[in-house]
Amino acid sequence: MPELIKTVDLKKDYINDGVVTSVLHGLSFVIKAGEFVSIMGPSGSGKSTLMHILGFLDHLTDGAYFFNGQDVSGLSETELANMRSTKVGFVFQQFNLLPKTTVLDNVKLPLLYVDLTEDERQARARQAIAAVGLEHRSGFLSNQLSGGEKQRVAIARALVNQPSLLFADEPTGNLDSKSGEQIMNILDGLNKQGHTIILVTHETATAEHARRILRIKDGLLTGDENVAEARRQKALTGELK
Amino acid sequence: MNFVSIFQLSLKNLRANPLRSFLTMLGLIIGIGSVVLIMSVGAGAQVLVLSQVNKIGSDLIGVLPGASDAKGPPASVFGIQVKTLINDDIKALQDSAGSLHLKAVAGYAQGQAKMVYEDRVVEGGSFMGVSATYPQVENVTLAQGGFFTPADDDGLARVAVLGSEIAKEFFDSDNPMGKTIKIKRENFKVVGVLEPRGTVAFANQDKMVLMPLLTAQKVMLGWRHLSLIRAKVDNAIFVDSAIDGVKQLLRAQHKIDSTADDDFSVRAAAQAIDMLKTITSAFSFFLAAIAAISLLVGGIGIMNIMLVAVTERYREIGLRKAVGATSAHVLKQFLLETIMITILGSVIGIVGGAIISWFISIVVKYLEYDWAFIVSPASVIVAVAVGTFIGLIFGYYPARRAAKLDPIEALRYE
Incomplete structure (x- = not known):
């Protein structure tokens, strides 16, 4: 499989009122297309910052970031927005659905920023909703859905622009265990279909749904291991909880 | 993102909070309504003045007791005995x-x-x-x-x-x-x-x-x-x-x-027309000043509400940016929302002003004066242009603030 992501000595500092806080201290790793990787670490380890940089929401301070072989370290704000629009999809812990808005309109949201006809938007959104099994809820308002359904809508929204990479930031954090399992199984299914998925979590049990875990602590990469298939299966069937 | 999409989105957001949208527009409605009313009543008053003076005849001169200068009528006009x-x-x-x-x-x-x-x-x-x-x-x-x-x-x-x-x-x-x-x-x-x-x-x-x-x-x-x-x-x-x-x-x-x-004033009918026009235009200036203040207050009110809306919608803005919206998209969306509020407010103001003007014409006609109910296309164009201008001026700052939001900060906002 080709390299999708490659970081070389990636660093990130924040400057607040003249005080420099280093969050990432030089991370180097490669993620290939089609992988299912967990970035795992405790709170404050820098995993969310890493996801923001890999997801084109933030700039790195030093080092290099290659996406599909292209150096994307110094992209402008508009270029970053274009990358977010076409290359990546996000699933957040808080779902972040638009209130008082239908499932269909929520899923269509990312398509508003790409050049498509309304018919194409409708067709793609319906396809993405079908992929998470929520066709029967298309006309429902977001506040009429259960937590698990909301997260499935969020996954459909992340898929709708057919991205190369899907980020899931603590996707089960606000769900009961049964809904959480459903979400992880959907992500696993998407990975099997060829989607590259990066899961960000602080829980080992969640992280082990992926095939590979990158461990981060205090802004450093402390581990890079594959998850044994048997253990992964246990995670997927909920036996690890 | 094309204009139609932004327009539909803005319309949806306005409809989500109808009462707030209406209250946001209220100052502007009063201001624009006043503008239309002033222009309409001014036009009606001119017809009235002309018809009144024409009935007297242009070959008539009047002598009124009491001194006056060219700027105004003598005191006797206001019922003071001279x-x-x-x-x-x-x-x-x-x-x-x-x-x-x-x-x-x-x-x-x-x-x-x-x-x-x-x-x-x-x-x-x-x-x-x-x-x-x-x-x-x-x-x-x-x-x-x-x-x-x-x-x-x-x-x-x-x-x-x-x-x-x-x-x-x-x-x-x-x-x-x-x-x-x-x-x-x-x-x-x-x-x-x-x-x-x-x-x-x-x-x-x-x-x-x-x-x-x-x-x-x-x-x-x-x-x-x-x-x-x-x-x-x-x-x-x-x-x-x-x-x-x-x-x-x-x-x-x-x-x-x-x-x-x-110790007297001599006037011809033509001079009376000028004088009455001076009085009506002074009255129009007075109303125009009220309208301007109302538009200013209305504009500030709109800016205030839009700033609140931006704060309330931090997460939405963050999400939009996370899924690919550029700062320009966000700026356009919020600016268009404000302009839509102001245009809608202008339309309501125009209709309201026209209704009041029509009512005035009914009352004046009932009093048996010649009064024309006139809402000129110019006044409608002026009203909509003023509304749009206010939307642009007072909507720009909140829209810019929304556009400049950092998506990460916005998504974290509680």
Whole structure:
């Protein structure tokens, strides 16, 4: 499989009122297309910052970031927005659905920023909703859905622009265990279909749904291991909880 | 993201909070409504002024008691009694009529009194003592009977010529000729009824009772002075020279030395038009100032609400940016939302202003003045342009603030 992501000595500092806080201290790793990787670490380890940089929401301070072989370290704000629009999809812990808005309109949201006809938007959104099994809820308002359904809508929204990479930031954090399992199984299914998925979590049990875990602590990469298939299966069937 | 998508999105956001959207627009609605109202009423007022003055005639000049300058009317116009015009002035003008190009001169003394005919009572009815030359000066014709004569005037005759409405009010379809009506405590014999005239110089002539000038002054009012003198010029081209001649004659008559100001004011109908236009435009400026303040307050209100909306929608803005919206997309969306609020507010304001203007026209027409209900396309264009401009000015800052939000910070916002 080709390299999708490659970081070389990636660093990130924040400057607040003249005080420099280093969050990432030089991370180097490669993620290939089609992988299912967990970035795992405790709170404050820098995993969310890493996801923001890999997801084109933030700039790195030093080092290099290659996406599909292209150096994307110094992209402008508009270029970053274009990358977010076409290359990546996000699933957040808080779902972040638009209130008082239908499932269909929520899923269509990312398509508003790409050049498509309304018919194409409708067709793609319906396809993405079908992929998470929520066709029967298309006309429902977001506040009429259960937590698990909301997260499935969020996954459909992340898929709708057919991205190369899907980020899931603590996707089960606000769900009961049964809904959480459903979400992880959907992500696993998407990975099997060829989607590259990066899961960000602080829980080992969640992280082990992926095939590979990158461990981060205090802004450093402390581990890079594959998850044994048997253990992964246990995670997927909920036996690890 | 195309314009239609942004438009639909903005419309949806407005519809999500209808009450808030309406309250946001309210200041603007009042401001725009005022603009339309001012322009509409201004246009109506011009029609009124022109029709009123045209009825008097452009070959008529009026002399009012009391001094005035070119900028405004004399105090007597506002009901303040000034006693500088007397009957000798009429005589002096009549004696020099030929050299002054005056065809006819009439004096006026106006008052109000209770009028009674049998069981019918008019409280505070208007009467006007006028010279026998009144019909020539005012171009009036009689529907019935005749006008009183100079002899009636000299003899303090209790005779009256009625306006068409007051005649109908007292006598219905009966013939009023020769009947006696009581004005104050005096009995007056009806000798004539005028043809309907409507309102002239802002007074309803059809509700007026005319009587000989001296009778009005001595019997009814106890005055020696006049409310007004009117003179008809034999040709409109002599109006200016007639005004000068009348001024010189009256200054001599009043023994005003060369350094002192006139104690009277001479006006032609055309000047009255200018003066009334000055008054209406001053009134329009006043209303325009209120409208401007209202628009400013409305604009600030819109900015305030939009800033609140930006804060409330931090997460939404963060999400939009996370899924690919650029700062320009967010800026356009919020700016368009504000402009839509202001355009919608403008439309409601236009309709509201037009309704109020229409209502005013109904009331004024009911009072029997000529009033045109006019909402010009220009006023609509001005209103929408002003609304859009306010949307752009006051919407830009909140929209820019939204556009500049960091998506990560916005997504974390609780």
